Amino acid sequence: MRKLLIxxxxxxxxxxxxxxxxxxxxxxxxxxxxxxxxxxxxxxFRGMDLEYHHFLGExxxxxxxxxWNTFYKDKGKISGNFRFKGSNDIHTITGYxxxxxxxxxxxxxxxxxxxxxxxxxxxxFGLGVGTSWTEMxxxxxxxxxxxxxxxxxxxxxxxxxxxxxxxxxxxxxxKYTYGTKAGKVEAMQNFTLSLGIVFMGN
Amino acid sequence: xxxxxxxxxxxxxxxxxVSCYPGGADTVKEMDVAITNYxxxxxxxxxxxxxxxxxxxYFVAQGETPNHTYDPQILQLVKDxxxxxxxxxxxxxxxxxxQPSFIVTVSAFSNVNYYYANDYWYNYWGWYPGWNxxxxxxxxxxxxxxxxxxxxxxxxxxxxxIVIDMxxxxxxxxxxxxxxxxxxxxxxxxxxxxxxxxxxxxxxESTIDQCFVQSPYLKKQAQ
Numbered sequence: 001m002r003k004l005l006i007x008x009x010x011x012x013x014x015x016x017x018x019x020x021x022x023x024x025x026x027x028x029x030x031x032x033x034x035x036x037x038x039x040x041x042x043x044x045f046r047g048m049d050l051e052y053h054h055f056l057g058e059x060x061x062x063x064x065x066x067x068w069n070t071f072y073k074d075k076g077k078i079s080g081n082f083r084f085k086g087s088n089d090i091h092t093i094t095g096y097x098x099x100x101x102x103x104x105x106x107x108x109x110x111x112x113x114x115x116x117x118x119x120x121x122x123x124x125f126g127l128g129v130g131t132s133w134t135e136m137x138x139x140x141x142x143x144x145x146x147x148x149x150x151x152x153x154x155x156x157x158x159x160x161x162x163x164x165x166x167x168x169x170x171x172x173x174x175k176y177t178y179g180t181k182a183g184k185v186e187a188m189q190n191f192t193l194s195l196g197i198v199f200m201g202n
Numbered sequence: 203x204x205x206x207x208x209x210x211x212x213x214x215x216x217x218x219x220v221s222c223y224p225g226g227a228d229t230v231k232e233m234d235v236a237i238t239n240y241x242x243x244x245x246x247x248x249x250x251x252x253x254x255x256x257x258x259x260y261f262v263a264q265g266e267t268p269n270h271t272y273d274p275q276i277l278q279l280v281k282d283x284x285x286x287x288x289x290x291x292x293x294x295x296x297x298x299x300x301q302p303s304f305i306v307t308v309s310a311f312s313n314v315n316y317y318y319a320n321d322y323w324y325n326y327w328g329w330y331p332g333w334n335x336x337x338x339x340x341x342x343x344x345x346x347x348x349x350x351x352x353x354x355x356x357x358x359x360x361x362x363x364i365v366i367d368m369x370x371x372x373x374x375x376x377x378x379x380x381x382x383x384x385x386x387x388x389x390x391x392x393x394x395x396x397x398x399x400x401x402x403x404x405x406x407e408s409t410i411d412q413c414f415v416q417s418p419y420l421k422k423q424a425q
């Protein structure tokens with residue numbers, strides 16, 4: 001995972017910022033919904049993503065993103081039924097449970113831009129399609145259970161960038177991410193609010 | 203320049219996110235767990251009376267001496283829990299003719315890396331007068347408990363566990379080739395051995411109680 005991040009950093013760092021490109025770094029807050037909400041219901045304030053967009057004309061862009069969101073919930077003292085590795089016996093275990101979800105979406109994004117490059121606001125809507133590595137972890141006492149899988153994922157989004165000058169802008173956006181259930185890893189669903197900075201190569 | 207700025211932003215961000223990665227257990231108490239399992243095929247309604255030895259068998263690391271100071275307190279707690287569920291206690295010293303329908307054993311482990319099913323486990327209990335009821339002519343020292351499930355391995359840290367086993371005493375035809383006595387129910391109170399003796403005892407006691415709370419099938423049926 002870390003390797004991927006480093007590689008993408010290098011690639012983005014070296015890519016010449018020529019006309020019609022956009023680099024975007026966002027801070028993200030996410031609310032889990034569905035099965036992920038059942039597992040760890042708390043809102044996440046730990047998230048980021050890195051995006052690259054390449055313009056095809058004035059109104060369309062294609063690009064990619066990689067992100068990271070962490071969800072955490074202290075469930076307090078509760079009971080649960082567990083299987084230990086290598087056995088099918090179910091043991092009842094009561095203790096303080098700590099639950100974590102880590103998700104790393106990697107997607108291709110297509111965007112439609114409503115206004116041209118000279119506007120004060122540049123609203124957009126888009127769709128990301130790709131994969132999401134999702135890890136569900138549960139700790140109770142000395143025991144720990146971890147399941148992780150690559151999920152197929154997609155994410156519709158809306159937002160706007162607010163240009164400060166022809167090279168720099170702010171981004172504010174909202175998106176919904178869905179990752180399909182894979183093995184023991186439940187379907188991943190969350191709403192994400194992104195706040196970020198944008199470097200443009202005009 | 204712009205690129206450098208962007209890269210440092212990413213670095214700063216990542217740093218921030220990693221540094222506030224969420225925590226987990228903060229106190230020793232939050233590491234305590236109560237683990238229970240039971241024989242899903244057992245008919246708990248037919249067990250009505252029980253007995254338990256007046257001591258706890260300790261499994262400690264080599265060179266350590268077990269401390270029996272808290273035995274009476276822990277045994278009393280276990281006894282109280284069973285009597286509150288409606289089971290009748292029979293004193294092994296009473297020379298009563300009534301044979302208990304199950305025996306409760308309490309053992310304590312303070313070590314790392316153990317399995318609580320141990321081959322020669324019952325040799326420790328060899329002297330217990332209650333065994334005369336249980337063993338009868340065919341059972342004897344060298345017999346071990348037979349768990350109908352796989353044992354739990356508790357590992358790492360400096361942990362301590364109290365294991366309470368409910369063992370059927372009414373078995374007329376034990377599987378003699380295996381020398382196994384069937385375990386009906388097992389409760390494990392597991393925690394870290396940190397803090398004062400009193401605080402460890404308090405935590406152990408509430409975890410033992412929890413073992414009974416989470417086992418609703420343990421109840422003497424109305425006759």
